Amino acid sequence: MRCDYFDAGVCRSCTHLGEPSTDQLAAKVAHVRHLLADVPSASDAVWLDPVASPPVGFRNKAKMVVGGTVDAPTLGILDASGRGVDLQRCGLHEAPLAAALPVLAAFVTRARLEPYDVPARRGELKHVLVTLSADDELMVRFVVRSTEPEARVRKHLPWLLDALPGLRVVSLNVQPEHKAVLEGPREIVLTEESSLLMRVGGLGLHLRPQSFFQTNTQVAAALYARGAAWVADVRPRSVWDLYCGVGGFALAAARALDPQPDGSVPEASSPGPSSVATSRLDGSVPDVVGVELSEEAIVSATLTATSQGIPARFVAGDATAFALSATPDEVPDLVIVNPPRRGIGEELAGWLESSGVPNVLYSSCNARTLASDLRAMPSLTVREAVLLDMFPQTPHYEVATLLSRDSAPGSR
Numbered sequence: 001m002r003c004d005y006f007d008a009g010v011c012r013s014c015t016h017l018g019e020p021s022t023d024q025l026a027a028k029v030a031h032v033r034h035l036l037a038d039v040p041s042a043s044d045a046v047w048l049d050p051v052a053s054p055p056v057g058f059r060n061k062a063k064m065v066v067g068g069t070v071d072a073p074t075l076g077i078l079d080a081s082g083r084g085v086d087l088q089r090c091g092l093h094e095a096p097l098a099a100a101l102p103v104l105a106a107f108v109t110r111a112r113l114e115p116y117d118v119p120a121r122r123g124e125l126k127h128v129l130v131t132l133s134a135d136d137e138l139m140v141r142f143v144v145r146s147t148e149p150e151a152r153v154r155k156h157l158p159w160l161l162d163a164l165p166g167l168r169v170v171s172l173n174v175q176p177e178h179k180a181v182l183e184g185p186r187e188i189v190l191t192e193e194s195s196l197l198m199r200v201g202g203l204g205l206h207l208r209p210q211s212f213f214q215t216n217t218q219v220a221a222a223l224y225a226r227g228a229a230w231v232a233d234v235r236p237r238s239v240w241d242l243y244c245g246v247g248g249f250a251l252a253a254a255r256a257l258d259p260q261p262d263g264s265v266p267e268a269s270s271p272g273p274s275s276v277a278t279s280r281l282d283g284s285v286p287d288v289v290g291v292e293l294s295e296e297a298i299v300s301a302t303l304t305a306t307s308q309g310i311p312a313r314f315v316a317g318d319a320t321a322f323a324l325s326a327t328p329d330e331v332p333d334l335v336i337v338n339p340p341r342r343g344i345g346e347e348l349a350g351w352l353e354s355s356g357v358p359n360v361l362y363s364s365c366n367a368r369t370l371a372s373d374l375r376a377m378p379s380l381t382v383r384e385a386v387l388l389d390m391f392p393q394t395p396h397y398e399v400a401t402l403l404s405r406d407s408a409p410g411s412r
Contacts, residue, residue: 152332236333244290247301343369
């Protein structure tokens, strides 16, 4: 991949640009295996073939800082002085997303959305956040300092919808503070539709504003497929998906565990561990519950489950607190964790170690914290692991592991 921005020195985000994709993938595999080499429970793990990604045109998401002026806005990043650097032609974005960026820049001018000047602490529009679905449909979020531009955005919205026929969701996110925070808590949806349908691996995941979804749709599909295969191998009667986001792992797990022929969804009960353990004691439908701090993500996941008849339920709450409040009788057969880069932390790792949970599926975007967490769970052995190249051209990657106690079903 060649990049004019990289060659000119204006953007160095793709630190491995110019290296062959096969070499990048091999280096990442070597890196994660080195990090896990001193984890006793991972010494005999079976490493599956790594999952590669297209080297370009793979990003379904653009997080563009807005700079410049109303009449000449930049969409990209800020330089060292806080001035806008335009990156509309970034080759990492999927083609329909890249094609939408000039239209959005034109909309900034048309709606007179003054870019926020960081050094001067003046202006209104901070970011333009764009997400593309597999159906080439778009969600666009304008991050602004206040609701002042709402009337102008609404006035010119018909023009934007006409210029981008695939645009489904448009919102204003209000982030008034002068600090490096991508978005604020308040979201004003301006379109009739409030969620974007993300088709991945046979699932149609509803994505609302402020809900997390993986940046690379193709690799995300492989990640959920691998998770579903491990779930089918373990055959748990009960599953917790902690840090579930919009429910990708939980929904894939429920699908893999042979839901009832009529596709019925277990009746929701009180949002606590006791409801998880007791809702399906007859074993007719394995009980699958997702837990996520983001209420918007829970709304998204619940909408997917109910609209597609998938037997999974979702609870808004802290993952660690949810686990720590469980009694021994409420411990599930499988816990899935997909935490942010900081990992699951000492408390949750300690609970997983002492709870007796027989199986854990740990998906990590930071192998260093994964290694630390695994060392805190020595009684859970890494059976299989796989690296997925979610972020080509960078040193980052996703790694998924299946852990089991020696007495667990399917363990070696």
